[in-house]
Amino acid sequence: MSPNTGPASGLETAARAAFERARDDQSGELATYIPELARVVPDRFGIALAGVDGHVLGVGDVEVPFTIQSISKALAYCIALEALGRDKVLAHVGVEPSGDAFNAIVFDALSNRPFNPMVNAGAITVSGLLAEAFGAEAFDVVLDRFSAAAGRRLVMDETVFRSEAQTGHRNRGIAHLLKCAGALGADVDDAVDLYFRQCSILVTATDLAVMGATLANIGENPLTGSAVFAVEAVRNTLSVMFTCGMYDFAGNWAFDVGVPAKSGVGGGILGVVNRQLGIGTYSPRLDAKGNSVRGIAAFRDLTEEMGLHVFDPTNRGSSLLSAYRR
Numbered sequence: 001m002s003p004n005t006g007p008a009s010g011l012e013t014a015a016r017a018a019f020e021r022a023r024d025d026q027s028g029e030l031a032t033y034i035p036e037l038a039r040v041v042p043d044r045f046g047i048a049l050a051g052v053d054g055h056v057l058g059v060g061d062v063e064v065p066f067t068i069q070s071i072s073k074a075l076a077y078c079i080a081l082e083a084l085g086r087d088k089v090l091a092h093v094g095v096e097p098s099g100d101a102f103n104a105i106v107f108d109a110l111s112n113r114p115f116n117p118m119v120n121a122g123a124i125t126v127s128g129l130l131a132e133a134f135g136a137e138a139f140d141v142v143l144d145r146f147s148a149a150a151g152r153r154l155v156m157d158e159t160v161f162r163s164e165a166q167t168g169h170r171n172r173g174i175a176h177l178l179k180c181a182g183a184l185g186a187d188v189d190d191a192v193d194l195y196f197r198q199c200s201i202l203v204t205a206t207d208l209a210v211m212g213a214t215l216a217n218i219g220e221n222p223l224t225g226s227a228v229f230a231v232e233a234v235r236n237t238l239s240v241m242f243t244c245g246m247y248d249f250a251g252n253w254a255f256d257v258g259v260p261a262k263s264g265v266g267g268g269i270l271g272v273v274n275r276q277l278g279i280g281t282y283s284p285r286l287d288a289k290g291n292s293v294r295g296i297a298a299f300r301d302l303t304e305e306m307g308l309h310v311f312d313p314t315n316r317g318s319s320l321l322s323a324y325r326r
């Protein structure tokens with residue numbers, strides 16, 4: 001990928017200001033339940049933006065690799081919707097916010113399905129669907145599509161994968177309960193193996209911004225021009241990101257920030273300003289709900305400053321990109 005880095009703009013000024021305001025906040029903790037995640041440098045912080053016109057800009061540590069973790073859930077869901085169809089996926093995983101923590105051991109009592117694909121139970125079910133559909137090729141399918149969305153070849157971090165595979169008893173437990181409830185068709189080990197692998201794919205804040213711009217651009221990567229996701233699948237994925245992407249913080253997020261987003265315990269957040277921008281942040285210290293502290297602060301600041309909330313009457317989105325081109 002060769003980012004088309006443009007001149008300074010309102011967006012860049014806003015990103016710098018958001019960065020400066022949040023940079024000294026050292027609150028929050030690294031995720032330690034996956035032992036390898038406790039080894040990252042806690043102070044890293046980056047904010048990247050990518051426009052649907054192909055412009056990319058970044059402030060801070062936007063080229064530092066980290067594992068995508070739960071952000072993979074949104075993209076895997078998009079792939080499953082496209083490959084298997086909406087009805088088949090809906091038969092296994094709902095689209096209702098759970099209001100529970102990402103790793104909650106709870107299913108929808110009426111349907112016996114996981115509430116949504118953004119919490120672990122739903123994501124493991126989606127990985128199971130992909131494992132069944134693509135067999136031994138499943139991880140390559142996921143990695144290829146994530147790479148196409150980022151506009152460069154991504155790789156998996158073997159050490160983080162092994163670290164989670166050796167310690168992920170709660171996720172294995174969830175998978176067994178899903179199997180027992182009839183939500184998970186695939187073999188438990190296949191579903192969990194794919195889930196742990198997809199979570200261990202390495203990305204940067206810039207990658208997240210470009211992936212977000214691919215979703216904002218209704219599935220076409222604006223840097224490479226390649227068609228990555230189908231329009232219908234993008235629409236459905238963004239809807240679920242909007243209502244469920246930040247776990248039991250999703251309501252607050254929709255209220256204050258107001259863009260579809262997905263966070264991961266690796267410290268990343270991917271946000272989508274529909275038809276305009278992808279936003280990627282990286283800062284590995286997490287709040288009690290498992291969301292990046294400085295990432296949330298940066299998103300709040302940026303969307304407030306630029307009027308990016310989906311229901312903001314001052315939304316300057318349409319003028320944003322042309323302002324940026326100037």
Ligand SMILES: NC(=O)CC[C@H](N)C(=O)O
Pocket residue numbers: 068069070071102103120164171196199263264265266290
């Ligand atoms: N919230 C997250 O990023 C969780 C992802 C992590 N791999 C897990 O399943 O526990």
